[in-house]
Amino acid sequence: MKCLELADVYYRYEGSADYVLKGITASFESGKVYTIIGESGAGKSTLLSLISGLDVCTEGDVYYEGKSLRKLDRDDYRAKSVGVIFQGYNLLTNFTAVYNITLSMSISESEITDRQAKKEAAYALLDNMGVDRETADRKILYLSGGEQQRVGIARALSHNPDVIIADEPTGNLDAETEGAVLNIFTRLAHEDGKCVIIVTHSENVTAIADEVIGIRAGKLLSGTEYRASLPCHVSYPSQENLETKIKENEQ
Amino acid sequence: MKKYFYVIENALLNLSKNKGRNFLQGAMIFAVITTTVIALSIHNTSVTLISEYKAHFGSEVSISPERMPSNLPGITAEQALAFSQSEYLRDFEVSEPDDSSEAVDAVFYLKSPELLEAFAAEVRGKGLPDGYKVDIDRDAYARMVTPLEGLQDISFTFLLIVLALGAAIMVLLSVIAVRERKYEIGVLRAMGMKKRKLAMGLGVEIIAITCVCYLFGMIAGWLLSQPISDALLTGQQSAELMNAVAAQPLTSVKISVSPLTALEIFGVAILLASIAGIISVRQVTKYEPIKILMERN
Incomplete structure (x- = not known):
């Protein structure tokens, strides 16, 4: 089922004549993991900010469940329908990890209304990400990059969104946690029917993708086209490799 | 909420x-x-x-000679009583005359400081001679x-x-x-x-x-x-x-x-x-x- 659609999307920054995204058309389905790959400055993060409702495209439209984001309340969309994992974490550094999660639940008007229950749910979510209670009760300021990244992931999942958008979500994680997080993404898509969109440079992340999308100079390419366009010294996993890795991961 | x-x-x-x-x-x-x-x-x-x-001070009116020292005899108790019969007053005080003259010290309390001119005109009408002033205690x-x-x-x-x-x-x-x-x-x-x-x-x-x-x-x-x-x-x-x-x-x-x-x-x-x-x-x-x-x- 189509969850998100981009229809001939163009984007340029305020005061700039050059387009960062040039006529992107794509659709994202529920129950699938997508990875977006591309060089730095290709427009990947801009694309994510449009999909996550943080910004509005200059031309064209982004549709969520058939409705244009221009017409939807984007605050509600961000609070309830999408969970964003930022590359820079974007957590409230003066507050504890657990408070960051419960606050996100409150903003999204979560079904859990009882304060203690909300806190327990947040602890459980953090525990899933490998953050113990003691760490969860510490201020973000005192957490390592890896711990902050896990909290960022937990926060994005805290309101059970339909779409999960992640910008380099495993960049600061050790191999073990990376594996666990990727398993969570796969499970969310394949078992819970979520649409997971990940921007990454990591081969391991690309390996779990059901679809790989390449982006070059603001234009979209299929994974195969993208790989073909790369200089010979740069390599992303071949389709066969990808399939093998997905199988390994699922096992 | x-x-x-x-x-x-x-x-x-x-x-x-x-x-x-x-x-x-x-x-x-x-x-x-x-x-x-x-x-x-x-x-x-x-x-x-x-x-x-x-x-308080704007409604406390006394009658005294315009220039001091003065040869004017001052107002008598009868005059003071006549002046006190005024609708502009809420109260008045008249002292006993001393042995040397019939003059008395009289203080009239206006119902409001704005009534000063009306009261002055009234007492002039009732026979207060020229040379006397009807005024509040401006120093105080x-x-x-x-x-x-x-x-x-x-x-x-x-x-x-x-x-x-x-x-x-x-x-x-x-x-x-x-x-x-x-x-x-x-x-x-x-x-x-x-x-x-x-x-x-x-x-x-x-x-x-x-x-x-x-x-x-x-x-x-x-x-x-x-x-x-x-x-x-x-x-x-x-x-x-x-x-x-x-x-x-x-x-x-x-x-x-x-x-x-x-x-x-x-x-x-x-x-x-x-x-x-x-x-x-x-x-x-x-x-x-x-x-x-x-x-x-």
Whole structure:
């Protein structure tokens, strides 16, 4: 089922004549993991900010469940329908990890209304990400990059969104946690029917993708086209490799 | 309503998280409230006293020769009694004549100071000869009211300066505070918090700070207003006046903070909080989360 659609999307920054995204058309389905790959400055993060409702495209439209984001309340969309994992974490550094999660639940008007229950749910979510209670009760300021990244992931999942958008979500994680997080993404898509969109440079992340999308100079390419366009010294996993890795991961 | 609870809770939690900034903002509000308490209580007390003194000294009329020394015999008890039969008077006092003459000292109390001219015309009509003046005790009036009028002017000017400066500083502090919190605002907006809820949170914070400062400012202002009033009043006594008047001039006024003054100060506090709030809200609505986060990252 189509969850998100981009229809001939163009984007340029305020005061700039050059387009960062040039006529992107794509659709994202529920129950699938997508990875977006591309060089730095290709427009990947801009694309994510449009999909996550943080910004509005200059031309064209982004549709969520058939409705244009221009017409939807984007605050509600961000609070309830999408969970964003930022590359820079974007957590409230003066507050504890657990408070960051419960606050996100409150903003999204979560079904859990009882304060203690909300806190327990947040602890459980953090525990899933490998953050113990003691760490969860510490201020973000005192957490390592890896711990902050896990909290960022937990926060994005805290309101059970339909779409999960992640910008380099495993960049600061050790191999073990990376594996666990990727398993969570796969499970969310394949078992819970979520649409997971990940921007990454990591081969391991690309390996779990059901679809790989390449982006070059603001234009979209299929994974195969993208790989073909790369200089010979740069390599992303071949389709066969990808399939093998997905199988390994699922096992 | 329940969905707004977390906004209030978050705002109150923020108060303890950003102690330095909140302390600075609180100190400013405290200073403005304290000085407002001082200025307003002195001003209001002066206004009340001036009005009381005006009513008292402005309605106390005596009849005396226009020029001193004088050969005029003064008014008799019969004349005084005839003059006292007036609808403009609420009371009168006539002294016993002394042995050497039939003249008496008479004081007439007008119902209101504005009736002086009408009463003077009436007594002239009843036969008061030329050479006598019908007037209030202007020396006593000046002795009591002039310093108070000076005090009233000073306190009012002071109040205006404090309010203007206070408002300007509050605007500046609010702009700085919101700028400092740009990242936090960006994160909350990115999480989907609506602008109105964010603005409400900032409003709750500033109102909470204002209420605490109001309490302490009232106490400090109440303690300081009496000595400051006494010092200002002493400065108001002109040497000329002191020499000209035999009686002791006004050197102290009992300053009180009436419920009305407390309410007025609360109004000032809320006004300041609103200014800070409006500026914060304007700033918040200007910011787009994506720009804030991009700047930060």
